[in-house]
Amino acid sequence: MNKKTVALIFGGKSAEHEVSLRSARNIADALDKDKFTPMLVGISKEGSWYRFPDTKIFTENTKIVDSELPANAEPVALVSLKGKPVLYSLKSHSETNIDIAFPIMHGTMGEDGTIQGLFKMVQVPFVGCGVWGSAAGMDKEVMKRLLQEAQIPNAKYLLLTPFKNITYDEVASKLGSPFFIKPANAGSSVGVHKIKSEADFAVKLKDAFQFDTKVLAEEFIQGREVEISVMGHNHSPEASLPGEIIPQHEFYSYEAKYLDDNGALLKIPAEITGESLQKMQSLAKKTYQVMGCDGLTRVDFFLRPNGEFYINEINTIPGFTKISMYPKMWEATGLSYKDLITRLIILGFEKYEAEQKLKTSYLD
Known part of the structure; x- marks a missing residue:
């Protein structure tokens, strides 16, 4: 196999943005440099795409935000030109070919099928699950x-939404107590809470709804x-x-x-x-x-x-x-x-x- 360019794509608009950078650093370090050439592409918390020349982005930054960018951050876009995927520089207007994308974006806007859909649109091979499996x-x-x-087999659950009121007693009567609540679309235990009382339920449910419009109440399995x-x-x-x-x-x-x-x-x-x-x-x-x-x-x-x-x-x-x-x-x-x-x-x-x-x- 000829040496391939692997675009490591990390960051993004997710509650797990910082974790993504740590994962990307380890993958960049472990990548077999005899077989692959890494290309570091970070997505800011605002959703902007940047290419970084080296792994200092991981050692000197814990997050990527548009207002605090390193001087060497190059704004880029992933596009298809003549049926081939390229990373297009919005600064130098140069084009860099990509052989495969490796998404390392935990949580929303990365793990949920959205970026996988972009990869398929620009016809770039990518690591991991496709659009449907991811979503x-x-x-x-x-x-x-x-x-x-x-x-x-999986735990019993109830679906909670902001548009339908449900009480702690109703949930506890069906799932037992304690029970868990968790946003339907979030990872790494973001917004997950163990509920033991009615007071817990009111406060923690409000927190869970910060991360998604669907929240699961789930049976506690010992x-x-x-x-x-x-x-x-x-x-x-x-x-x-x-x-x-x-x-x-x-x-x-x-x-x-x-x-x-x-x-x-x-x-x-x-x-x-x-x-x-x-x-x-x-x-x-x-x-x-x-x-x-x-x-x-x-x-x-x-x-x-x-x-x-x-x-x-x-x-x-x-x-x-x-x-x-x-x-x-x-x-x-x-x-x-x-x-x-x-x-x-x-x-x-x-x-x-x-x-x-x-x-x-x-x-x-």
Whole structure:
């Protein structure tokens, strides 16, 4: 394979903007420079696109905002010229060819199918799930509908909206107490709260609605929090060894994940073996296929004391920070961080090549 230019795209208009930069730094460091040339493309919190010449953007900045840009930030646009994807400089008017895009944008405007739609419009291969799989995976209500249709066990829930009043007692009577509330379209536990009382419910629901117009109230499942990394094409996924999260906070909140170095203990691989391991890996792969995933996804479980597995959620652009579970679980399975990144890029090329064989014109 000739050396390919990989556009690492990070940042964006998301509550997980800062986490995205940390993930992108690790991927840039791990990228096999003998096979790939990295191109660093950051999207500001306002939605502007910039190209950066080196990794100082990660060491000298924790976020990208239009009013505090480094002097070497070059405004750019991703466009299609003569059927080829290029990064067009709005400053020098130069064009740079892109071979593949690697989106590292956690949460809204990156993980929800929006940027994947842009990639398809400009005809650039990309790493990870497509438009539909990304959108369905991001929306927890849609995810639950699909899981229920496929008879994949998951927690009971109610849909809450700003347009329909529902009381704490109504929710508690159907789901029990305590229960969780979470924005339908947000990641990394942003806006997620454990509700124990009516006073909690009123305050925390208001916070959750800051991040989405749909909020789920979800049954609290007492059990171990276990995750599995899945990779591959939808028809032939592979599952890693599992990892277990042991929160040191009340639950695995945003603070426990990213702000508190001691917020959680990670046990990789988790102490799950034999038939239970096979069942979990099989369920992870089934979930991946049902959700239309392709490339990569992390599947999160609850494991009850009686041995029953429940799907909590999926994450189609999981974290790639130094403490992130997705790469660590593959490392425990025998795949190094560097080889993992190479494999994901190759999968992106393979998916694009398969899609290019499909007809787009009835008359031709």
